[in-house]
Amino acid sequence: MNNKIYVIGHKSPDLDSVAAAITYANLKNKISNTENYVPAVAGEVNQVTKFILEKYGFEMPEILGTAKNKKIILVDHNEETQVVDGGNEAELVEILDHHKVNFSYSDPIEILVKPWGSSNSIIYKKYLENNIEISKKLAGLMLSAVLDDTVITKSPTCTEIDKIIIVELAGLAGVEDWKEYGMEMFKVKSSVADFSAEEIVKLDYKDFELGAGKFGIGQVETVDLSEFDGKEDDLIKGMKALQEKENYHSVVLLITDIINEGSRVLIVTNDQEKCEKALGEKIVNNKAYVKGLMSRKKQIVPPFTEIFSK
Numbered sequence: 001m002n003n004k005i006y007v008i009g010h011k012s013p014d015l016d017s018v019a020a021a022i023t024y025a026n027l028k029n030k031i032s033n034t035e036n037y038v039p040a041v042a043g044e045v046n047q048v049t050k051f052i053l054e055k056y057g058f059e060m061p062e063i064l065g066t067a068k069n070k071k072i073i074l075v076d077h078n079e080e081t082q083v084v085d086g087g088n089e090a091e092l093v094e095i096l097d098h099h100k101v102n103f104s105y106s107d108p109i110e111i112l113v114k115p116w117g118s119s120n121s122i123i124y125k126k127y128l129e130n131n132i133e134i135s136k137k138l139a140g141l142m143l144s145a146v147l148d149d150t151v152i153t154k155s156p157t158c159t160e161i162d163k164i165i166i167v168e169l170a171g172l173a174g175v176e177d178w179k180e181y182g183m184e185m186f187k188v189k190s191s192v193a194d195f196s197a198e199e200i201v202k203l204d205y206k207d208f209e210l211g212a213g214k215f216g217i218g219q220v221e222t223v224d225l226s227e228f229d230g231k232e233d234d235l236i237k238g239m240k241a242l243q244e245k246e247n248y249h250s251v252v253l254l255i256t257d258i259i260n261e262g263s264r265v266l267i268v269t270n271d272q273e274k275c276e277k278a279l280g281e282k283i284v285n286n287k288a289y290v291k292g293l294m295s296r297k298k299q300i301v302p303p304f305t306e307i308f309s310k
Helices: 014-034 047-056 119-129 136-149 160-173 178-189 199-203 234-245 272-279 300-310
Strands: 006-007 037-041 072-076 091-097 112-113 203-211 213-222 250-257 262-269 287-291
Touching: 006 014, 014 037, 014 047, 014 072, 014 262, 047 136, 047 178, 091 119, 112 178, 112 262, 119 136, 119 160, 119 203, 136 160, 136 178, 160 178, 178 213, 178 262, 178 300, 199 234, 203 287, 234 250, 272 287, 272 300
Parallel strands: 006 037, 006 072, 072 091, 091 112, 213 250
Antiparallel strands: 203 213, 250 262, 262 287
16 A cells, blocks of 8 residues: 555646546556556546546546645646645655646656647557557547547647547547537536536636736636526626635636637736736626637736736
């Protein structure tokens, strides 16, 4: 048991982080011929993740309440604010990620970061490099994660490498039309009829420490923006309560229309003027619309980091 190493994604786990924990733990076990690497999650998973795990016959990874005194590998993140509770008292073994690096650690460790659209794109390449077989169900899980994180290739984070990998994984998974399959996934993902305002905000939510304080940025992707009509005022009310309760400088929610490629932005903030500058749009009654806005990682975090670090 002392040899157990948990492979774990970020808090508010999304499909890419959960799939990465599973696929990378499997790869590490195959390479080392052990069962020491164990996939884990840092909280409850979202509905599309549950759907995909069930579809391909994967067990739900263990929820790791605390990483204190445990060995961990971080996948799909490296920011301290996104690490599982107790992560600062864990032994960090390795990082595999596709986000900007905002990280420090006292010991030298292996770090692999590539500017690709999905952690599973990186992991897929590592399977190939190590000549490890990718089963049909494993390919289906990886394909689903890459399609989710690249928004079916529509996200500006999607690279030509990701597009090639999608085609290759679709072949291995027996998926004839990956675009149609991606749309089916997003219909599952964007169904929020039974969710409370707080649950919607936290579906895909990350904390960031910027110069001005703590920022919470969530994103919901939908094929039908009208599903959120009538919910926005409740969402803003919930965001205000979250801002006060957890001492956020700003709480931002992107409601991203993957069909028309733009986002409604809901925002509660201590500095509306700077937020407008970061968005490039006026905020009226805590709302704005930004045409072409698809990616939190590439189109929100960088301008907010630049403007609020001054």
